[in-house]
Amino acid sequence: MLIAQKLCEKNSFSFEATFRNQFLLTQNRTLDVPEWTEKSLNGWHLKHCQDLPVAKVVSATGLPIGFILGVAVDSDGHCVDGTQTLPCEETSVNFWDVVERYVIGLAGRYVAIFLTNDAQRVYTDPVADYAVVYDPDARIVASSLCLCLNREIHPNPIFPWQEITGRRKQYSLGHTRDFGVKRLLGNHYLGLRDFRPKRFWPRHDTDLETRPEDQVNEVVASINERLSQNLRALLRNHKCILPLSGGRDSRCLLGAGIEDVQSAEFAFTWRFHKQSGQDANIAQKICERLSIRHQLYSFQKTTFKHRQRYFLSNGYATFGPEVKTLAVHEQLPKGFVVLRGNIMGILRATNWARQREGSLNLEHAVKRLRIYGPDETQRDFQLWFNAFLEWYETLPPQGKNKVHDLAWLDITLPHSQGARWHGFPNQFYMNPFADRRLLSLSMQLPLKLRRNDKAYAALLDLTVPSLNDIPYV
Secondary structure: OOHHHHHHHHHOOOHHHHOOOOEEEEOOOOOOOOOOEEEEEOOEEEEEOOOOOEEEEEOOOOOEEEEEEEEEEOOOOOEOOOEEEOOOOOOOOOHHHHHHHHHHOOEEEEEEEEEOOOOEEEEEOOOOOOOOEEEOOOOEEEOOHHHOOOOOOOEOOOOOHHHHHOOOOOOOOOOOOEOOOEEOOOOEEEEOOOOEEEEOOOOOOOOOOOOOHHHHHHHHHHHHHHHHHHHHHHHHHOOEEEEOOOOHHHHHHHHHOOOOHHHOOEEEEEEOOHHHHHHHHHHHHHHHHHOOOEEEEEOOOOOHHHHHHHHHHHOOOOOOHHHHHHHHHHOOOOOOEEEOOHHHHHHHOOOOOOOOOOOOOHHHHHHOOOOOOOOOOHHHHHHHHHHHHHHHOOOOHHHHOOHHHHHHHHHHHHHOHHHHHOOOOOOEEEOOOOEHHHHHHHHHOOHHHHHOOHHHHHHHHHHOHHHOOOOOO
16 A cells, blocks of 8 residues: 555545645556556556546557646647647657657646657656656656655655754755655656656757847747747636736736636735735736736635645655645635746746856855755765766756756756645646746846846736836835
8 A cells, every 4th residue: 555545544634635636657556546547558557636637648540658647738839638649650760759849849737658668758847847756666656755655754864854844955856755766857757667867858959049139039029929828728728826926927927828817717816924915915906907806815824734734745845935824725716727937937047146157156056956954064065066967967068058047947946846736736736937948948048138137027018018017026
């Protein structure tokens, strides 16, 4: 029995509700998850919550070759559902190239699983927003730690749980609370023959070249076009709600989806401290200006049961400020797709503080991973330097020029944002900006422009210039 099932029984939690929108993949036919749906292909068994969207993928000849789990928009701006057909036969010499170009073209929060006779692979979205962990010994892949284990947790001595709960460290570079279970980094696929991850993006032909200032407007227009395409598809095909604050991310997201924003069920703001009160006031003004329904949710105290379920759902992955706001999340009505703008932080060069493009500052890079504890020694630092350099060497040349962007996408976000989303099972949280086309375009913008928020200003001038008089918080 999975440890997830044992802990749900012990704490009187509903397994189906606690692990809503999650999955596991195994070759063990006897591993039973009674509440879930099962699909089998080429010796692998995919078990998933009935509420999790799952699309079947077939080859050009109609042969089943895999699944897309989660919520995604394809490169043509269509939501992924039903059956997806790849324009290639499984036996073609360029089959995996076609697969990867298809996956690279997807936007959203998803996992792509391909199970052919020749090879089996698991791909993530650009920032592993849909978390994936794996146990090489048990040959299990899952969305969170407790679904990956049919044994007790083996404590990770490198990241003691007490240091995580004390907020002295954050899991990073593939580590989880269990020493044997690893987290799949963004833009890496997991080969199921040897259970080893391998980078698949950026490709050697991915355009990450920084543009001169006279081409900036063209890049910004392309960002807006693709982001609007993603939002239109999501708003038209899913029951969506929009968190709205006084910041730039959510306002840019609102602007890009302005043509269809009335299709959203409502916009909302959480109010749990002084700044969020200011956020609420600004959000209310924006919604009144645009005639959008706005909901305000006030602070509710998080209980021990809330924390228990949160850690169980996401596999003890994070311990941050969100733990205090669990009860606020629980106030939202169930079953919505929540459209977030967090990944738009790349537009402000969030990981480049005082750094020059094209150069690797190793000490800065490792500090940004937030894995230093107060008692770390120089020997410990060297361990992390070596681990980071091992990741760095997987980048193509143009990727090394954008090293701090890609470290944020590949490593930081999967261990923070992506890791915690499973802890909120009542809704499906996702980022329409989780799109490799949008991320590569963002990296084409000069650092100087990103650092002073001009990229945001240019996007808003294209979409909702009527909101320019409303200040930011």
